Amino acid sequence: MEKESYISEEKQETKEEQAASAIQQLGQTNVPQMTPDTNIHCLTIVGQIEGHIQLPPQNKTTKYEHVIPQIVAIEQNQNIEGLLVILNTVGGDVEAGLAIAEMLASLSKPTVSIVLGGGHSIGVPIAVSCDYSFITETATMTIHPIRLTGLVIGVPQTFEYLDKMQERVVRFVTKHSKITEEKFKELMFSKGNLTRDIGTNVVGPDAVRYGLIDEVGGVSKAMDKLRELIELNKSGERKMIQ
Amino acid sequence: MILYTIMPEHLVFQAAAEEYEKQTTVYYDGIPFLVQKAETGEYEIVRNLSTNPLHFLEQKYAPGTRFPMSVATRNEFLLHSWYNK
Numbered sequence: 090m091e092k093e094s095y096i097s098e099e100k101q102e103t104k105e106e107q108a109a110s111a112i113q114q115l116g117q118t119n120v121p122q123m124t125p126d127t128n129i130h131c132l133t134i135v136g137q138i139e140g141h142i143q144l145p146p147q148n149k150t151t152k153y154e155h156v157i158p159q160i161v162a163i164e165q166n167q168n169i170e171g172l173l174v175i176l177n178t179v180g181g182d183v184e185a186g187l188a189i190a191e192m193l194a195s196l197s198k199p200t201v202s203i204v205l206g207g208g209h210s211i212g213v214p215i216a217v218s219c220d221y222s223f224i225t226e227t228a229t230m231t232i233h234p235i236r237l238t239g240l241v242i243g244v245p246q247t248f249e250y251l252d253k254m255q256e257r258v259v260r261f262v263t264k265h266s267k268i269t270e271e272k273f274k275e276l277m278f279s280k281g282n283l284t285r286d287i288g289t290n291v292v293g294p295d296a297v298r299y300g301l302i303d304e305v306g307g308v309s310k311a312m313d314k315l316r317e318l319i320e321l322n323k324s325g326e327r328k329m330i331q
Numbered sequence: 332m333i334l335y336t337i338m339p340e341h342l343v344f345q346a347a348a349e350e351y352e353k354q355t356t357v358y359y360d361g362i363p364f365l366v367q368k369a370e371t372g373e374y375e376i377v378r379n380l381s382t383n384p385l386h387f388l389e390q391k392y393a394p395g396t397r398f399p400m401s402v403a404t405r406n407e408f409l410l411h412s413w414y415n416k
Binding site: 127129130131132142143144145146147148155159162163172 | 341346350351353354356363380382383384385
């Protein structure tokens with residue numbers, strides 16, 4: 090009896106210790122514990138989209154070797170019915186960004202994207218790759234031509250290669266959003282919007298006006314839309330079976 | 332010293348190899364985490380890489396929390412018996 094009470098006291102002590110260390114480490118208290126069961130998963134594309142060169146650890150990056158298997162897992166898991174993609178990225182590697190965008194576009198489950206702070210550069214194809222896209226009032230998206238950071242174009246072939254790569258981005262964006270190729274290229278090559286650079290910084294409502302993004306809205310609107318798409322997807326499946 | 336160059340910063344000032352070794356990705360309870368080694372021989376969570384939003388509500392998966400290295404696995408299947416056959 091005595092021993093039992095001793096054990097429970099010890100447990101209590103370790104619990105208090107854990108809580109104290111959590112407060113010391115992050116200044117936060119316990120959050121409600123829930124069962125790990127949800128039909129909507131969320132994928133965050135944050136920082137720089139890392140390509141074939143690994144960036145030093147001080148950079149915040151989204152790595153394609155993390156994201157691509159996660160999308161495969163989401164496609165395979167029957168309990169997951171929808172995916173919310175949250176973007177706050179400065180852009181990054183074109184090939185890696187396009188790979189993620191193509192993975193999202195080919196996902197059979199409903200997907201909704203939401204651009205929070207910024208969805209710049211290669212973040213644009215990722216934002217439009219989802220079934221429905223949202224942008225917050227203050228979020229921005231920079232549209233600019235593709236470039237090799239710092240490296241000088243030496244031969245005409247390099248230029249042609251870059252031009253082809255750019256064409257892939259333009260084709261993907263125009264295919265997956267309501268923006269026309271003329272308008273997108275106009276934004277991409279316009280002068281005077283970015284200081285000493287070519288391109289345009291499109292703010293939330295403008296992105297919707299150009300047809301790049303579907304709607305201005307926050308997380309609640311995005312979740313509502315995702316639930317609506319999930320219901321549509323379910324009723325469609327039911328019809329298929331019948 | 333001011334260095335004017337068109338080369339990107341990470342190419343001019345390359346990080347030392349040990350910088351890269353500080354952080355690694357491991358699975359803990361089947362959830363991927365970006366971790367760094369703590370002096371206590373534990374892993375400290377830097378980033379939760381899960382797509383399940385409920386994993387972010389659990390105290391023990393929050394950034395800054397530590398867990399013993401022994402419970403971490405290289406991939407999510409190491410806990411399953413069929414993988415180790």
